[in-house]
Amino acid sequence: MEPDPLVIAWRGRQLRVRHDDPRIGPYSPVGQRIRAAVELASDVEGLRLVLASTVGERYRVRVAEDGSVVGLWKRA
Numbered sequence: 716m717e718p719d720p721l722v723i724a725w726r727g728r729q730l731r732v733r734h735d736d737p738r739i740g741p742y743s744p745v746g747q748r749i750r751a752a753v754e755l756a757s758d759v760e761g762l763r764l765v766l767a768s769t770v771g772e773r774y775r776v777r778v779a780e781d782g783s784v785v786g787l788w789k790r791a
């Protein structure tokens with residue numbers, strides 16, 4: 716069973732962060748780091764870059780073309 720997605724307000728809509736790490740939550744240190752990174756991005760490509768630089772060392776990052784969903788999966 717997957718953990719609940721992290722939901723972040725971004726550019727006037729909801730961004731859903733799907734993940735496989737039960738430690739990611741809205742108030743966890745990792746969740747707060749993801750939220751802060753998302754707030755820096757102004758477009759989808761910027762979102763990809765900022766997440767890759769922030770959590771890309773620990774997680775594989777995928778961002779939907781419209782920026783509505785982000786996927787983070789733990790690296791082996």
